[in-house]
Structures are given as structure tokens and as C-alpha cells.
Amino acid sequence: MKVLSVVGARPQFVKLAPICRAFEEAGIEHIIVHTGQHYDPMLSDVFFADLSIPAPDVHLGVGSASHGKQTGAILAGMDDVLDENRPDWVLVYGDTNSTLAAALAAVKMHIPVAHLEAGLRSFNRAMPEEHNRVLTDHCADLLLAPTEVGASHLANEGLADRTVVVGDVMTDVLYQVRDLVADKPSPVADVTDGEYSIATIHRAENTDDPKRLEAILDALASVDHTVVLLAHPRLVAKAKDHGLSLDRGNLVSHEPLAYPDLVASCLHARGVITDSGGLQKEAFLLRVPATTVRPQTEWVETVELGWNVLVEPGELAAQASRPRPADVDDQPYGSGRAAQEVAKALTQAAR
Numbered sequence: 001m002k003v004l005s006v007v008g009a010r011p012q013f014v015k016l017a018p019i020c021r022a023f024e025e026a027g028i029e030h031i032i033v034h035t036g037q038h039y040d041p042m043l044s045d046v047f048f049a050d051l052s053i054p055a056p057d058v059h060l061g062v063g064s065a066s067h068g069k070q071t072g073a074i075l076a077g078m079d080d081v082l083d084e085n086r087p088d089w090v091l092v093y094g095d096t097n098s099t100l101a102a103a104l105a106a107v108k109m110h111i112p113v114a115h116l117e118a119g120l121r122s123f124n125r126a127m128p129e130e131h132n133r134v135l136t137d138h139c140a141d142l143l144l145a146p147t148e149v150g151a152s153h154l155a156n157e158g159l160a161d162r163t164v165v166v167g168d169v170m171t172d173v174l175y176q177v178r179d180l181v182a183d184k185p186s187p188v189a190d191v192t193d194g195e196y197s198i199a200t201i202h203r204a205e206n207t208d209d210p211k212r213l214e215a216i217l218d219a220l221a222s223v224d225h226t227v228v229l230l231a232h233p234r235l236v237a238k239a240k241d242h243g244l245s246l247d248r249g250n251l252v253s254h255e256p257l258a259y260p261d262l263v264a265s266c267l268h269a270r271g272v273i274t275d276s277g278g279l280q281k282e283a284f285l286l287r288v289p290a291t292t293v294r295p296q297t298e299w300v301e302t303v304e305l306g307w308n309v310l311v312e313p314g315e316l317a318a319q320a321s322r323p324r325p326a327d328v329d330d331q332p333y334g335s336g337r338a339a340q341e342v343a344k345a346l347t348q349a350a351r
């Protein structure tokens, strides 16, 4: 069996890592296509190097552009790649423009599509990620849901017969990396263990409106301990456009971290403040309290179990210093073997 994975953005490289290993173990031929949506070395190359992911077989090199142009460039670029490789499955990951474009390219060429991380919903139709995930789910042939909640959303949309719950592949890789960095000190200089929070802000809803971004930066600056802001290029670009400084009060900006360093920096932190989907879940898995700067989350289990709080900027500072919640043993994201379940589901559904 031949599977062609399409990835393009930072969280997709993380998800690709355990999939590569599981496919190798299962004897599945694997072609990797990198769309080029993310191209900065700290958003792309370091993930391939640190997570031992083979170099992509194909690089489309699309780069940054408006949603339509970026999605369109990937869609156009995929035709020849699919024609040359004729895989049994195209595997798409998560909810980026690369996900939607690759799914659409494959479905139009009658090549079966599997969507990894299917069924997540924020029900916020203003988010580009929500458009991407809903449209991808409805055009895919196999929906690999990370959780029962995801599967229930798919069932509500009439997609139950195409759904398999496999667990969350980010959990697989996080547990492996956590064990590797457990004895390493925090890679962030000039902070004291347990006395700083790690922050990331990059969502369009939080960065593109100058007033909203300024309110978030002011809130981060007024947290009662040091907040290390790992600045995504979108945030840096938007802050510059809006004339806003990323260093103020207790807020200190820092370049993005490689994945093992990110995990190590969280392990030594007292909290995580973020609008990322992946990081709020990673914080939960590492049992670090998360404060999420969004009105909804797709990872509702993190909130229900008491480890994540959704905030508006006005409540951010108070929530970021709330006491640690009660410990829980729940494993809503699986036990760290989701990638093997993906290999199994693809093999069974290909028959």
C-alpha cells in the first residue's frame, strides 16, 4: 500500500513524525509532500531534523499569500504530484490551507482521501481553520478522529460510516519527546523554574485587529510573573504593521522554539498562555495549567477536566496566576499509540 502525506505547517510536521515511524513498521510505502506553506527554518526544517522525519519527496514551495492564492497554488501544484505517484491514499492533517487544498486535489482525481484529526469543531465560522476542517471532513473518504467528541460531531453531520476513532497522534510524539527531555533544564535563559509562563499568540482572530492584539499584549504584560512570548512570524509581522512592541511589563519576546525545547520550556513553566490548538492540549498532557485566549476550543476535554480556561483579554492576567487544578488520570487523547491505529485503519479501509 502506498500513502502520500501532505504537510505544510508547523503542527503538521509534529503529527507526521509518529506516522512516519508507524508506516515504516507496518511496511507502508510513504511519500511525503511539503507544500511550503511554512518555510522559515524554525517553523519547518528543525522539526524534520529533531523529530527524525525523512526529507520530503516533493516540495511545492508555495510560501505565504492570501488564503485564496495560497490554497489555489497548492491545489494546482498537487495535480502533477498525484498523477505521478497515484497513491492508494492521500493523508491530510489538521486544518490548514494545505489540508483543504490537498484533500480537494485528491478527491477531484478520484484518489481516496483520509483526514487525520477529523471531527474537531470550534463552531466559529469566522475561523479559517473551521472552514478548512469542515470542508475537508466532507470531502474525505476516511475520517480519523482523535476523540469520541470528534466522532460525535462527524455523526451529527451524517459522516459516522466514514469515521474511525484512532486517538491523537500529537500525544504519541509528545510522550516520546517528554521522556527524552525530562532531565534537561529550561532552554529559556533568565527565568526561574516554576515562576514563568510560556505564551504563544498567532491566530488571525487575535493578531489582525490592532485593538485586540494590543489588549492581549497589555494583558500578557500585566501577568504577575514573567511571560515568555514565543513569537510566530505572523505575530511579529502584524505587531510591526500595527506599531506594537512585543516587550512590555512582564512580557518578554523570544524566537520560536524547536519542538524538544518547547516541551522542555513547558515542563519547567508554571503555566501556558496560548491561542494554539496543539499547545493547550500539550499543556494538559504535561499537566501544566493552560489559559487559552479564544472564545471556544476544539479540545473541550482540557476545559472539562479543569486544566484549561478560555479567556478574553480582560480576564487573562487573573486566570494566568490561578492555583494549580486537582490532578486527574484521564487520557481522553489516547495512550500514545494513535499512529499505529492510523496505519491499521488505512490498511483495513483499503481492502
Ligand code: UD1
Residues within 6 Å of the ligand: 009, 010, 011, 037, 038, 039, 040, 043, 064, 065, 095, 096, 097, 098, 128, 129, 202, 204, 232, 233, 234, 235, 237
Ligand atoms: C497556519 C494555519 C494555522 C496553524 C498555523 C501554525 C491556515 C489557515 N492557518 O497559520 O491553522 O495553527 O499555521 O503555525 O492554514 N510566515 C513567515 N514564515 C513562515 C510562515 C509564515 O514569515 O514560514 C508569516 C508570513 O507573514 C505569513 C504569515 O506568517 O503571511 C501567516 O502564515 P500562514 O501560513 O498563512 O498562516 P499561519 O498564521 O502560520
